[in-house]
Amino acid sequence: MSRIGKRPVELPSGVEATVSGQKVEVKGPKGTRSFTATDDVTVAMEDGAITVTPRGKSKRARQQWGMSRTMVQNLVTGVTTGxxxxxxxxxxxxxxxxxxxxxxxxxxxxxxxxxxxxxxxxxxxxxxxxxxxxxxxxxxxxxxxxxxxxxxxxxxxxxxxxxxxxxxxxxxxxxxx
The missing domain is CATH 3.90.930.12 (Ribosomal protein L6)
Structure with missing residues (x-):
């Protein structure tokens, strides 16, 4: 089980995020960044936070789970602090x-x-x-x-x-x- 993947990515004030299918787009004070997740994970927006969950129990889905969550976190960090x-x-x-x-x-x-x-x-x-x-x-x-x-x-x-x-x-x- 991915410990990193379980945690939702919180959006600080001044940051807007849109999730459409597998694509996540984040806008902040420093600019706009986007990331397209693989089909092995599901990306959703819930209560001002972005969550990533695996589809199935395959090894690849579990690998992509933590990596995708980290990529989304890096988008948020990049547009806020750089x-x-x-x-x-x-x-x-x-x-x-x-x-x-x-x-x-x-x-x-x-x-x-x-x-x-x-x-x-x-x-x-x-x-x-x-x-x-x-x-x-x-x-x-x-x-x-x-x-x-x-x-x-x-x-x-x-x-x-x-x-x-x-x-x-x-x-x-x-x-x-």
């Missing part, structure tokens, strides 16, 4: 800055990296060594943060590179003479 990923840059001379819609990264390569920020995501650089990625879609925010991190992943000897804020990098010992 999602944010923070990155840190470590390394001598490594820095980032925003110029319009382009993130300019100086990462010790032979050239500067120009990262085009996609639609629906906001990237800011509070400091030269910090990057904040924000948006209403958790998947897109995570993907953009991952794409930025891929330009220079943290290496295990000195820890130089782009890492998520609070990420632990397992350090290795270097060669000995």
């Amino acid at each position: 999602f944010k990923k923070e990155l840190e840059i470590q390394g001598v001379g490594y820095r980032a800055q925003m110029q319009g819609n382009v993130l300019k990264l100086n990462l010790g390569l032979s050239h500067d990296v120009d990262f085009e920020v996609p639609q629906g995501v906001t990237v800011t650089t509070p400091k030269q060594t910090e990057i904040a990625v924000e948006g209403i879609d958790e998947q897109v925010v995570g993907q953009v943060a991952s794409n930025i991190r891929d330009w220079r992943r943290p290496e295990p000897y000195k820890g130089k590179g782009i890492r998520y804020k609070g990420e632990f990098i397992f350090r290795k010992e270097g060669k000995k003479k």
Whole structure:
């Protein structure tokens, strides 16, 4: 039994949701998001909350139950507070800055990296060594943060590179003479 799936998704004030068949559309102060559930679950609106129940007792229906409820919860969270990923840059001379819609990264390569920020995501650089990625879609925010991190992943000897804020990098010992 899904413990997550049993709980209804409460709608905070200022958020409107419409359920038509398998499609859930949520409107809030930050924007509009929608999700289409699979045929293995039933989505219903009851007393200002959205409930998800499985159709049948198959393994796939039970898998989709918790996942669909979490997807609906992410819609509500996205349109109310949004999602944010923070990155840190470590390394001598490594820095980032925003110029319009382009993130300019100086990462010790032979050239500067120009990262085009996609639609629906906001990237800011509070400091030269910090990057904040924000948006209403958790998947897109995570993907953009991952794409930025891929330009220079943290290496295990000195820890130089782009890492998520609070990420632990397992350090290795270097060669000995």
